[in-house]
Amino acid sequence: MRVYLDNAATTQKPTSVIEAIRYYYEHDNANIHRGVHTLAERATSAFEETRRALQGFLGAREVEEIVMTKGTTDGINLVANTYGRANVKKGDEIIITAMEHHSNIVPWQMLCEEKGAKLRVVSVDEQGDIVMDALKQMLSEKTKIVSVVYASNSLGTVNPIEEIIDLAHAQGAVVLIDGAQATAHFDINVQALNCDFFVFSAHKVFGPTGTGALYGKRRLLEKMPPYQGGGEMINNVTFEKTTYNDIPYKFEAGTPNIADVVAFRKALEFVQELGKINIHAHEQQLLKHAHEVMEQIPGLNIIGKAKDKVSVVSFVVDGIFHFDIGQMLDARGVAIRTGHHCTQPLMEQYGLEGTARASFSVYNTIEEIDSMVEGLEKIVKMMRK
Amino acid sequence: MSKSIQEIQDEIIEEFALLDGDQEMTNFYIMELGQKLQDMEDSLKTEDNIIKGCQSKVWVVPRTESDTLHFLADSNSAITKGLVSLLVRIFDHQRAEDILNADLYFIDKIGMNRFIGTQRSNGFAAMIKQIKLFALVHKDRIKADQ
Numbered sequence: 224m225r226v227y228l229d230n231a232a233t234t235q236k237p238t239s240v241i242e243a244i245r246y247y248y249e250h251d252n253a254n255i256h257r258g259v260h261t262l263a264e265r266a267t268s269a270f271e272e273t274r275r276a277l278q279g280f281l282g283a284r285e286v287e288e289i290v291m292t293k294g295t296t297d298g299i300n301l302v303a304n305t306y307g308r309a310n311v312k313k314g315d316e317i318i319i320t321a322m323e324h325h326s327n328i329v330p331w332q333m334l335c336e337e338k339g340a341k342l343r344v345v346s347v348d349e350q351g352d353i354v355m356d357a358l359k360q361m362l363s364e365k366t367k368i369v370s371v372v373y374a375s376n377s378l379g380t381v382n383p384i385e386e387i388i389d390l391a392h393a394q395g396a397v398v399l400i401d402g403a404q405a406t407a408h409f410d411i412n413v414q415a416l417n418c419d420f421f422v423f424s425a426h427k428v429f430g431p432t433g434t435g436a437l438y439g440k441r442r443l444l445e446k447m448p449p450y451q452g453g454g455e456m457i458n459n460v461t462f463e464k465t466t467y468n469d470i471p472y473k474f475e476a477g478t479p480n481i482a483d484v485v486a487f488r489k490a491l492e493f494v495q496e497l498g499k500i501n502i503h504a505h506e507q508q509l510l511k512h513a514h515e516v517m518e519q520i521p522g523l524n525i526i527g528k529a530k531d532k533v534s535v536v537s538f539v540v541d542g543i544f545h546f547d548i549g550q551m552l553d554a555r556g557v558a559i560r561t562g563h564h565c566t567q568p569l570m571e572q573y574g575l576e577g578t579a580r581a582s583f584s585v586y587n588t589i590e591e592i593d594s595m596v597e598g599l600e601k602i603v604k605m606m607r608k
Numbered sequence: 609m610s611k612s613i614q615e616i617q618d619e620i621i622e623e624f625a626l627l628d629g630d631q632e633m634t635n636f637y638i639m640e641l642g643q644k645l646q647d648m649e650d651s652l653k654t655e656d657n658i659i660k661g662c663q664s665k666v667w668v669v670p671r672t673e674s675d676t677l678h679f680l681a682d683s684n685s686a687i688t689k690g691l692v693s694l695l696v697r698i699f700d701h702q703r704a705e706d707i708l709n710a711d712l713y714f715i716d717k718i719g720m721n722r723f724i725g726t727q728r729s730n731g732f733a734a735m736i737k738q739i740k741l742f743a744l745v746h747k748d749r750i751k752a753d754q
Contacts, residue, residue: 544685546663547639550725551687554631562663605636606686 226557226591231376231564232405233426233583240430243486248478251485254478256455270481274471277436281421282412285441290471294435295403296326298422299370301437301474302332304401305447306420307368310397313339316365318358318383318396321347321572322375325565327401331370335407340367347572350376351527359390366396369397370409373405377564377580378527379510379535381405388418389397397443403427407584408506408533410499413438430490431483437474444470451476489515502585506534509592510585516596520603526578534583537564539575540599543606548579557591594601613706616698617714624718631723638690644695650680661734663727664688668735670742675750676701677743691724691732699739704750707743714737 227235247269253262255270278286292298304311311317317331321344335342345358362369369391374381388398401500402411402423413421420443424435449456449467453476458466467473489547494502513536522541549561560580563570581595627633648667657667664685671678679696683689701706715721721729
């Protein structure tokens with residue numbers, strides 16, 4: 224039996240997504256937004272249908288507010304390099320939290336280095352919750368950007384982003400939400416959240432790798448300089464001067480990952496057909512069960528016990544290196560993640576080199592969790608001999 | 609007369625053949641081998657003695673005995689400790705010259721890359737490289753003394 228419990232890294236793909244990639248290449252393949260022929264029209268329309276589907280999926284006011292990206296990392300880099308470079312000056316501050324993924328740390332670090340700005344980090348408590356008082360103290364008129372993860376990939380913590388967004392706006396800062404770990408698990412409505420930017424990756428929401436979306440408020444996107452230069456993003460090019468295309472195209476230089484963007488829509492439909500309420504309820508049941516049975520294992524400590532969590536259980540076992548746990552579970556056909564989960568500063572805070580992490584999705588079952596636990600019990604017993 | 613590098617490799621190949629490719633048994637066997645390693649004092653577990661390129665911490669410290677080398681090794685990972693113990697078993701009390709020239713065919717024969725994966729294989733290669741480097745330094749020293 225093969226049990227896949229590494230869904231926070233990437234999800235498995237429904238048949239409809241895999242078929243859509245195949246169908247696209249067999250029937251509709253052409254370059255988009257150029258060429259008048261039928262195939263180009265079909266490819267363009269399939270690509271733009273995904274953008275429209277994303278508008279609905281994220282609750283954006285306008286379809287032009289959806290920029291197709293390579294994924295979450297690409298989206299954050301885009302915002303840091305365009306909005307960030309145009310608006311952050313020497314002495315300004317950018318706030319992130321201690322539980323950010325490296326992709327929501329490094330782009331801001333690079334921006335701060337370039338501009339002479341300061342990167343400030345809100346601490347996380349023992350349970351894995353953001354220390355809101357620390358954030359409140361940190362926010363000031365110097366704060367230009369607050370960039371926060373909605374749900375932590377290594378702790379599972381769901382952050383109170385509505386409150387964070389309101390607090391940041393009160394100081395005139397814009398807010399980027401890293402939705403990589405949240406979008407597959409609960410409803411997202413960017414208008415209700417009132418976030419300025421929202422980024423996520425398709426592959427963590429049952430879609431293909433190498434594509435994702437950035438939502439940005441129209442008034443911000445319009446003022447932002449373009450990101451990369453090339454085809455598609457231009458309006459008119461002469462050797463003297465180039466004028467740029469409108470949003471969202473001015474941020475989409477070059478031929479994109481068309482087939483995967485087209486198939487991305489099938490992933491969104493998969494989620495919508497199942498219903499996020501049902502997905503969330505099932506995953507929460509798995510999470511509760513996992514916590515209950517794993518806490519019975521002698522020497523096992525769950526890292527991240529926030530009040531509100533997505534279906535992620537990070538853990539360590541006394542005296543057993545996390546990598547060994549991963550390798551031994553793999554020998555039993557159970558796939559989990561081990562390591563620092565691209566959150567090295569957070570691991571350091573907890574005095575850990577890394578953890579083992581099981582993360583569940585809609586297709587996982589109680590039996591699969593039990594099979595992991597059976598493996599863990601055996602490993603602990605063997606290693607304590 | 610101690611066993612040659614080739615003889616020890618052949619022994620290891622025979623032992624692993626008994627495990628019949630069962631991944632779980634292989635992991636447990638490797639860990640058992642690690643438990644047999646001679647203890648390493650904590651004072652030797654320094655940053656300098658860590659093998660670079662491994663996910664877990666692996667310390668290897670050479671001791672020289674005329675023209676041969678003796679190795680102490682440890683790791684914070686039980687599986688890695690088992691893996692490094694295989695190298696200690698093969699290279700302990702061997703001549704620097706023989707360590708340098710050793711062809712480690714047992715790795716392919718036991719199908720190690722299959723059960724330890726790419727990351728650990730890279731780490732294992734780093735351990736071998738470091739041990740050969742120790743042998744090279746020792747060989748040069750012997751030459752200089754002559």
